[in-house]
Amino acid sequence: MSASEIASRHFAAALAEAKAAGLDDDGVCRSLLGLIVAKYLETRSVSDVQSELHFLADNCDPDADFAFMRP
Template sequence: MSATEIAKLHFSAALAEAEAAGLDQDSLCRSLLGLVVSKYLEARSVSDVQSELRFVADNCDPDTDFAFMRP
C-alpha cells in the first residue's frame, strides 16, 4: 500500500467520523492541515514548510498545469 493510499483511507474515515459527529469538512481539513504543519516543523525549518505550503497553494488549481510542465 502506498503513502497516498494510506492517507486517502484515513482521510475518508476522518471525513465520515466528522460528518457523524455533526462537524463540517472545513473544520476537519483545517485541523488536519494544522497537524501536518506541526509534524513538518518537527524535522523541517519554518521557511522549508512555508515553501512546501506555497508550492501546494500555487499549484492547487486542477485546471492549470504545474509551472514546470511542458505542453
C-alpha cells in the first residue's frame, strides 16, 4: 500500500466521522492541514514549509497546466 493510499483512506474516514458528528468538511480539512504543518515543522524550516504550501496553492487549479509544463 502506498503513502497516498493510506492518507486517502484515513482522510475519507475522518470526513465520514465528522459528517456523522454533524461537522462540516472545511473544519476537518483545516484541522488536518494544521496538523500537517505542525508535523512538517518538526523537521523542516519555516521557509521550506511555506515554499511547499505556496507551491500547492499556486498549482491547485485542476484545470490549469503547471507553470513548468510545456504546451
